[in-house]
Amino acid sequence: MVSRVMVAGLAALLCAAAGWVYLQKPRSLSADDLAAMYQSPLPAPDGPLTVFHLGHSLVGRDMPAMLAQMAGHDHASQLGWGTPLRAHWDPDEPIQGFETENAHAHYRDAKEALESGEFDTFVLTEMVEIEAAIDHFESPIYLGKWVRAAREGNPDIRTFLYESWHDLNDPQGWLNRLDLDPARYWEGVLLAQGMANLPEGGPVYVIPAGRVMAELVRRIENGPGVDGVTSRDDFFVRLEDGSLDTIHLNDLGAYLVALTHYAVLYQRSPEGLPRQFDRADGTPANAPGPELAKLMQATVWDVSSGLTITGIPRD
DSSP, X not given: OHHHHHHHHHHHHXXXXXXHHHXXXXXXXXXXXXXXTTSSOOOOOSSOOEEEEEOOTTTTTHHHHHXXXXXXXXXXXXXXXXXXXXXXXXXXXXXXXXXHHTOSTTBOOHHHHHHTTOOSEEEEOOOSSHHHHHHHHOHHHHHHHHHHHHHHHOTTOEEEEEEOOOOTTOTTOHHHHHHHHIIIIIIIIIIHHHTTTOOXXXXXXXXXXXXHHHHHHHHHHTSSOBTTBOSGGGGEEEOXXXXXXXXXXXXHHHHHHHHHHHHHHHTOOXXXXXXXXXXXXXXXXXXXXXXXXXXXXXXXXXXXXXOGGGTOOOX
16 A cells, blocks of 8 residues: 555656756846847858758748859758758658759758758758747757758857748738847747757857838838839739749849848858849849839848848848
8 A cells, every 4th residue: 555655646746847847947148148149249151151940931942043143152051841940850750842842953961961060051941830830849959950950060159040920811910020020030039949958159140031021012012113013012922823832932032032142151241243044954034123123122231231130240
C-alpha cells in the first residue's frame, strides 16, 4: 500500500514538473534588448556576395535571379510551397512542391550548402500565415537552428530574415497587417525569441519587404497612379482566367523585392539601377516604366535606410 502511494506521489510530481515546464514562456529578448542589438550597423560588404536563399514561393526563382543580376553575385536556394523553417530542417517532414520549386540550376541542399562554408550571406524566411508558423511550427526554435548551422559553416556569415506579406484579402486588412506584423511577429516573436538563445555572432538583420510594399502602395494609391500602375493589385499575378492571385507577385513585385534585398544586403541605394532584368529562365521580365522604377527605388531606400534592424548606417 505504501509503495503504491509513493508511486502515485512520484507520478503526480512528475506531471506537475512537466506541466510547469510546458507553461513556462520561451526565453525572449525585451523590446529594448532587441533594439540594442542593432545600434551598431553592419559593415558594408566590399564586393559581390555569395547568397543562399531558404524559403518558399514568396522567394521564388525570379526574385533571386533579378537580385543576382543587380549585384553581379552568385546565389543558390532551397524552396518549397508554403514551407515552414521546421520542414526545411527536419528530414521527416515533407516539403510540398520540392521537386517543382527546386528544378533549376541554382538549387543546393540547404544544410550541405551552409556546411560547406562557401556562402557569406544567408537569407531565410518563414511561411505565412506567420502567426500559424509561430504557434504550430516552432518558428523561433528553427530560426535559431538554421542560424547556428550557417555560423558553424562560416562564422563570419551575414544572416538576414526576409519579412514578407500576407494575402491581399486578409480579414485584418492587408496594409494593417504590414504595419503591425513586424513588431508583433517578425521581430517581436521570431527574432526576439530566436536570438535569445543564439551564441555570439551578431544579430539577424531584416529585409523589410513587407514594409517597403506598404509604403509604395500608399504612395501610389494616394495619387493618380504612376506609369499605369494604380493599386496594389498591379504587383500581383493575374491567372489565365483573369482572376487575381492574391499572394504571389508578378514581375513588378519581384523587382521591388529584389531592390529591397539589394539595398539591405549591400547597404547601397538602388536608385539608378536598370529597370530591365531577366527572369530565372532567361526571358525578359516585364519592366516598370521609368517613373515607376524611380518611385520604387526611392521608396526602397527611404524605408530600408530608416530602420536600424536592416544594419544600414543611419545618416
